[in-house]
Amino acid sequence: MSILEVKSLQKVYTTRFGGNKVQALSDVTFTVEKGEYVAIMGESGSGKTTLLNILAALDRPTAGKVLLEGRELSTIRESDMATFRRENLGFVFQEFNLLDTFSIRDNILLPLVLNGAKPAELEGKLQPIAQRLGIAELLAKYPYEVSGGQKQRTAVARALITNPKLILADEPTGALDSKSTDDLLRVFRDINAQGQTILMVTHSTKAASHASRVLFIRDGEVFHKIYRGECTNEQLYQKISDTLTLLTTGGEQR
Amino acid sequence: MRLGLFSRLAWSNIKKSHQLYVPHILAGTGLTAIFYVMLTLANDDRLRKIKGGYAIPSIMAIGLVVVAILSVILVLFTNSFLMKQRTREYGMYNVLGMEKRHVGMIMLFENLISTGILLVAGILAGMLMYKLCCLFICKMLRVETILGFYMEAEYVLKTVGAFAAMYLVAFLWNCIRLVRLRPVELLASAGAGEKEPKTKWIMLLIGLVTLGAGYTIALTTKSPLKAIPDFFKAVILVIIGTYALFLAGSIAFLKLLRRNKGFYYRKKNMIAVSDLLYRMKQNAVGLASIAILATGVIVMISTTVCLYVGTEATVKKYFLEGEADMFVGGLYLWDEESTDSEHATERRSGYIPEEELRKMTEQIVGKCGAEVESFQLLRFFSEPLCFTDGQASVVKMSSSLTTPPKGTIEVVIIPLEDYNRLCKDDLELKENEIGWVALSEEAGDLTKELPSEISFGGKAYTLGPEVKHIPIMRSEAISTGYYGLVTPTMDDIDGIVNDLYRPEENHGWYYLRTNYRYYVKLKGVSGMATRDGVTDGRRQSYYEFKELVDDYVKKLDTPETGEHYEASTWETSWELRDEFLGMYGSLFFLGILLSMVFLFATALIIYYKQISEGYDDRGRFQILQKVGMTQKETKATIGRQIVIVFFLPLVTAVIHMVVAYPVIRKLLMLLMMPNDTLFLLCTACTVVAFAFIYMIIYRMTARTYYRIVR
Numbered sequence: 001m002s003i004l005e006v007k008s009l010q011k012v013y014t015t016r017f018g019g020n021k022v023q024a025l026s027d028v029t030f031t032v033e034k035g036e037y038v039a040i041m042g043e044s045g046s047g048k049t050t051l052l053n054i055l056a057a058l059d060r061p062t063a064g065k066v067l068l069e070g071r072e073l074s075t076i077r078e079s080d081m082a083t084f085r086r087e088n089l090g091f092v093f094q095e096f097n098l099l100d101t102f103s104i105r106d107n108i109l110l111p112l113v114l115n116g117a118k119p120a121e122l123e124g125k126l127q128p129i130a131q132r133l134g135i136a137e138l139l140a141k142y143p144y145e146v147s148g149g150q151k152q153r154t155a156v157a158r159a160l161i162t163n164p165k166l167i168l169a170d171e172p173t174g175a176l177d178s179k180s181t182d183d184l185l186r187v188f189r190d191i192n193a194q195g196q197t198i199l200m201v202t203h204s205t206k207a208a209s210h211a212s213r214v215l216f217i218r219d220g221e222v223f224h225k226i227y228r229g230e231c232t233n234e235q236l237y238q239k240i241s242d243t244l245t246l247l248t249t250g251g252e253q254r
Numbered sequence: 255m256r257l258g259l260f261s262r263l264a265w266s267n268i269k270k271s272h273q274l275y276v277p278h279i280l281a282g283t284g285l286t287a288i289f290y291v292m293l294t295l296a297n298d299d300r301l302r303k304i305k306g307g308y309a310i311p312s313i314m315a316i317g318l319v320v321v322a323i324l325s326v327i328l329v330l331f332t333n334s335f336l337m338k339q340r341t342r343e344y345g346m347y348n349v350l351g352m353e354k355r356h357v358g359m360i361m362l363f364e365n366l367i368s369t370g371i372l373l374v375a376g377i378l379a380g381m382l383m384y385k386l387c388c389l390f391i392c393k394m395l396r397v398e399t400i401l402g403f404y405m406e407a408e409y410v411l412k413t414v415g416a417f418a419a420m421y422l423v424a425f426l427w428n429c430i431r432l433v434r435l436r437p438v439e440l441l442a443s444a445g446a447g448e449k450e451p452k453t454k455w456i457m458l459l460i461g462l463v464t465l466g467a468g469y470t471i472a473l474t475t476k477s478p479l480k481a482i483p484d485f486f487k488a489v490i491l492v493i494i495g496t497y498a499l500f501l502a503g504s505i506a507f508l509k510l511l512r513r514n515k516g517f518y519y520r521k522k523n524m525i526a527v528s529d530l531l532y533r534m535k536q537n538a539v540g541l542a543s544i545a546i547l548a549t550g551v552i553v554m555i556s557t558t559v560c561l562y563v564g565t566e567a568t569v570k571k572y573f574l575e576g577e578a579d580m581f582v583g584g585l586y587l588w589d590e591e592s593t594d595s596e597h598a599t600e601r602r603s604g605y606i607p608e609e610e611l612r613k614m615t616e617q618i619v620g621k622c623g624a625e626v627e628s629f630q631l632l633r634f635f636s637e638p639l640c641f642t643d644g645q646a647s648v649v650k651m652s653s654s655l656t657t658p659p660k661g662t663i664e665v666v667i668i669p670l671e672d673y674n675r676l677c678k679d680d681l682e683l684k685e686n687e688i689g690w691v692a693l694s695e696e697a698g699d700l701t702k703e704l705p706s707e708i709s710f711g712g713k714a715y716t717l718g719p720e721v722k723h724i725p726i727m728r729s730e731a732i733s734t735g736y737y738g739l740v741t742p743t744m745d746d747i748d749g750i751v752n753d754l755y756r757p758e759e760n761h762g763w764y765y766l767r768t769n770y771r772y773y774v775k776l777k778g779v780s781g782m783a784t785r786d787g788v789t790d791g792r793r794q795s796y797y798e799f800k801e802l803v804d805d806y807v808k809k810l811d812t813p814e815t816g817e818h819y820e821a822s823t824w825e826t827s828w829e830l831r832d833e834f835l836g837m838y839g840s841l842f843f844l845g846i847l848l849s850m851v852f853l854f855a856t857a858l859i860i861y862y863k864q865i866s867e868g869y870d871d872r873g874r875f876q877i878l879q880k881v882g883m884t885q886k887e888t889k890a891t892i893g894r895q896i897v898i899v900f901f902l903p904l905v906t907a908v909i910h911m912v913v914a915y916p917v918i919r920k921l922l923m924l925l926m927m928p929n930d931t932l933f934l935l936c937t938a939c940t941v942v943a944f945a946f947i948y949m950i951i952y953r954m955t956a957r958t959y960y961r962i963v964r
Binding site for chain 1: 882884
């Protein structure tokens with residue numbers, strides 16, 4: 001069963017006073033199955049961010065539909081939207097977006113608390129996730145006291161703690177060094193192996209090579225896709241970089 | 255050429271950072287203006303000459319010191335805030351290739367321009383304000399307006415000099431910071447998070463102890479006279495306590511909340527508690543300062559307003575609740591050579607017979623063009639006495655500041671005749687009975703304090719009925735109970751005085767202790783109501799009257815019989831009113847000026863707090879939304895914190911005022927303020943008015959805050 005269905009999504013930005021129109025997404029259609037790990041690649045300006053914002057229900061499409069488990073996002077009332085997002089989606093950002101004023105523990109617990117969870121339940125949910133992500137020792141520390149990789153794992157823990165249907169990751173490795181990147185990708189693979197659906201937007205070929213499927217976006221459309229099939233990470237990496245080369249050099253003559 | 259470039263750059267910088275410079279310049283202008291006004295008021299001889307104006311220069315001179323100190327603090331505070339906000343910009347200039355001395359030149363020009371503007375504006379505003387102040391003072395003292403424009407180059411120069419020096423110091427301070435500036439560090443450190451505040455246990459303890467001690471002193475002070483030193487002790491303790499508790503107490507309290515998991519991990523509390531923790535770390539000093547400034551404003555305004563508004567009531571208390579317009583009083587002198595205690599009445603001399611006094615007063619008042627309507631005689635003996643087993647003895651006190659021995663009460667004794675006449679009563683007393691009444695707060699039921707039979711060394715008396723009142727004004731200076739006693743006859747008082755002061759014990763001047771007063775009501779002149787006192791607009795000063803009285807009394811002396819008269823007091827209601835109006839009016843005026851400075855300081859602190867918090871909160875605001883809060887929820891959370899931070903100093907100030915209320919009330923008693931309801935009313939009104947002004951300041955600054963956050 002597909003968890004996310006995106007049907008001929010269109011987004012047109014109109015500059016103020018209705019002058020110029022900019023087509024950010026012209027026609028995007030794809031589905032994500034439960035337990036899948038999808039990477040979306042594309043250059044700056046290709047419409048990645050717009051797509052992610054629409055999927056995250058932060059922005060509304062001009063035309064087309066987004067269905068999460070069969071429920072259309074545009075039918076959700078504005079007032080219920082924040083709750084809907086908190087309960088169904090988990091976010092991981094490039095710049096972590098952790099609150100300086102919270103300890104690692106509190107940063108992770110924040111979405112649960114916002115959902116109105118009972119204080120007694122919190123620790124029981126926190127511990128397994130913190131163990132899995134290897135940050136159990138850091139819970140009492142503050143974001144400025146830990147490394148970038150640890151911060152990002154904290155952000156992942158925060159995204160996971162509400163058991164979201166879908167994790168949306170926006171350039172999660174963008175601010176990390178190579179070792180932390182490897183760590184994080186391993187974390188993503190592990191949680192995916194345990195059934196968590198992940199949708200990741202990225203520039204990085206390496207990050208994308210861990211996914212089970214890679215979508216390429218250009219000029220507001222899905223331009224190409226690659227399935228992992230039986231490939232290893234290295235083989236998939238090769239395929240992706242070939243595609244990217246094609247995209248930037250001979251793409252027009254497809 | 256170069257200079258032109260620097261000055262242009264400086265000017266455009268000021269315009270660009272107007273959010274920072276406008277309050278900086280406004281505050282400077284206000285401080286300069288107030289300083290100039292006070293300096294000129296302290297030296298304007300025209301004020302000294304107006305009725306009641308004698309107190310203004312000396313009171314302003316005291317105020318000037320306070321304003322000068324506050325100005326230095328505020329100038330340095332605004333400067334350091336300005337510098338902190340702009341350091342990045344200066345660092346950027348440095349990175350872009352300017353040498354530090356060039357940056358220094360830009361800073362110099364920025365300072366010259368802003369200081370120049372605020373000095374010129376300040377002096378102009380000061381001159382205008384001075385004119386207004388003169389009008390206000392004249393109105394307040396109810397005298398004719400002083401016309402004309404008063405300006406002394408000396409005071410302008412002194413003011414400009416003082417403030418130019420302050421800003422120079424601030425500039426030099428900035429230069430030192432500039433030299434130490436490492437632009438690379440500056441750029442790198444911008445994104446670093448702030449450390450979690452630590453609980454400072456020792457400071458918390460100090461805060462609790464000092465605040466507790468201050469409050470205890472304020473609440474337990476019994477005697478008005480001790481209230482003066484106690485009040486200042488309490489003020490200092492409470493100031494220390496407030497700072498320490500805002501710094502350490504707030505953080506300890508919030509951490510305690512955070513440790514309580516059931517409370518902390520709730521939607522409403524989690525973000526608020528941890529954000530407040532950081533807010534308090536950054537703003538504790540500012541908030542504590544606001545709390546103290548607010549308390550200062552409330553205390554100053556409520557007391558001075560109360561004194562000023564209560565002038566009329568206070569004056570009335572001196573003159574039989576307005577039944578009389580003036581009184582003349584004196585002491586009965588004693589023939590020191592006679593030691594015959596059995597002939598007490600004979601030893602009395604100097605008692606001007608009522609007829610004689612009537613004649614004298616009528617003559618003198620007639621000279622001033624008025625007529626006497628009635629006389630009322632009040633004879634009284636007033637002394638602190640120590641009772642042991644109902645036996646009274648004289649308490650010798652070298653000064654009124656000495657603590658009297660335990661069991662001391664102060665009494666004023668009047669004869670039944672005078673009591674019935676003045677209090678319009680028809681009390682009857684048995685031969686050895688004494689009526690009594692409690693006249694001060696500390697005084698309770700006298701029949702419980704003393705055994706039923708008392709004596710002053712000779713005749714024994716029993717405590718009789720409680721009487722209505724004794725119309726004598728007395729300062730609340732003595733820390734014991736104050737009672738009025740009524741004896742059956744005047745001879746009883748003479749007997750008591752004789753028994754108490756046996757000549758062989760050498761009581762010195764205590765010998766002359768029985769007083770008399772003739773209260774005089776003038777015909778056709780309701781002296782209490784009209785400001786101009788005696789008719790035809792001629793008001794007689796105390797000294798003029800006294801001279802006339804002394805001349806007259808001297809003529810009565812008859813050297814051959816050794817008789818000597820003395821009328822030592824001559825008090826008129828209008829003279830006293832002038833005196834009170836001058837004193838209380840000047841104090842009130844000083845209260846207003848100082849409050850303005852305090853409000854400036856408060857506004858500045860709040861404004862700068864809003865700006866610096868605004869930038870911090872913007873980031874937090876965005877993250878919270880990304881994590882899944884709606885914009886509405888986020889705004890509500892942050893709004894709630896702002897309100898807590900806003901009300902904290904106000905609530906603190908009100909609590910301080912409530913605790914200080916009893917001790918301030920006692921202080922006011924020393925200044926003859928007898929009306930409790932009036933003071934309560936003044937305090938309540940001041941608190942409301944202050945809260946209102948504070949709210950306006952907050953609203954205005956909050957607008958800047960929301961503009962930044964959005």
